[in-house]
Amino acid sequence: MYNARDDIAHDKQAIAKSFGNAATSYDSAAGLQQRVGNVLLGFVRDSMQEKTAPKILDLGCGTGYVVSQLAGKSELMFALDIAEGMLRVAKSGMSGKEKKLKNIHYVCADAEAIPLRENSVDLVVSNFAIQWCPDKQVLFQEIARVLVPGGRFVFSMPGADTLHELKASWQQADSSHTHVNQFCEMDVLAGDVQHSPLQVEVLQSQIEIMRYNKLQELTHELKALGAHNVTDGRARQLTGKNTLKRLVSAYDEFRDDEGMLPATWNVIYGVLVNQKTYVKNAY
Numbered sequence: 001m002y003n004a005r006d007d008i009a010h011d012k013q014a015i016a017k018s019f020g021n022a023a024t025s026y027d028s029a030a031g032l033q034q035r036v037g038n039v040l041l042g043f044v045r046d047s048m049q050e051k052t053a054p055k056i057l058d059l060g061c062g063t064g065y066v067v068s069q070l071a072g073k074s075e076l077m078f079a080l081d082i083a084e085g086m087l088r089v090a091k092s093g094m095s096g097k098e099k100k101l102k103n104i105h106y107v108c109a110d111a112e113a114i115p116l117r118e119n120s121v122d123l124v125v126s127n128f129a130i131q132w133c134p135d136k137q138v139l140f141q142e143i144a145r146v147l148v149p150g151g152r153f154v155f156s157m158p159g160a161d162t163l164h165e166l167k168a169s170w171q172q173a174d175s176s177h178t179h180v181n182q183f184c185e186m187d188v189l190a191g192d193v194q195h196s197p198l199q200v201e202v203l204q205s206q207i208e209i210m211r212y213n214k215l216q217e218l219t220h221e222l223k224a225l226g227a228h229n230v231t232d233g234r235a236r237q238l239t240g241k242n243t244l245k246r247l248v249s250a251y252d253e254f255r256d257d258e259g260m261l262p263a264t265w266n267v268i269y270g271v272l273v274n275q276k277t278y279v280k281n282a283y
């Protein structure tokens, strides 16, 4: 019998494999992710003012950039990722200072099924990872469950306009398949938040434009990041030479005044506050 959740579970295995395989190349291609991570850390600093040594969970920690910046400031840090390969690189990549810290726990798990108790963390952070979670309502319920009342979820993720040049070019080259992941509209995301105990404190988006000489540079970068196409309509076979030629010439139409190829990233930043209240056990 068809079960949509099996499809998602299958895709999650594919996502974990793709990111695991890309773990050693990820940092070389993750300039944008680190820049966005630095903006996110600014929101985290604002959110941490009330608490000096919070317990923090990083969802989809990857190679650990955000973990390495926060571990020294927290009492206990959970670095969670679905890809074991990413966690291995995160552990080995910590600098001497962070390696001495005994407070980082590495957890291989799905962000939609967090293996932590209720009210166990003061802050949840996530940089460029929750776009891989298909059911944001489940995700937000999980985050609200593990967060203490009043705790915050600070995140960044790509929004709907991301890579629109690549999407349009693929559409011209091969309209029978989808080649680029669909990213969430901000109002859909806001609607999912409304169905959870979380409440929006900040929800804003910003455009970042990356520029390349050749389309290959962009596609190699996406591959090095492990950014796997998980759309239902993806092609299951290799792309032919003629299709690739059509893709390159369609993308060439986007060259800017300086002859560079732009790639748009629409980055969403959010700070959500947990509005749930403690429920006392009736017995």
Ligand SMILES: C[S@@+](CC[C@H](N)C(=O)[O-])C[C@H]1O[C@@H](n2cnc3c(N)ncnc32)[C@H](O)[C@@H]1O
Residues within 6 Å of the ligand: 012, 015, 016, 019, 020, 030, 033, 034, 037, 059, 060, 061, 062, 063, 064, 065, 066, 080, 081, 082, 083, 086, 109, 110, 111, 112, 126, 127, 128, 129, 132, 133, 225
């Ligand atoms: C683009 S990387 C971002 C990594 C890191 N946060 C950073 O700032 O560089 C996305 C990460 O999310 C992880 N991921 C994807 N789906 C996940 C899920 N359902 N649960 C937990 N981690 C997930 C991937 O394995 C990958 O390490």
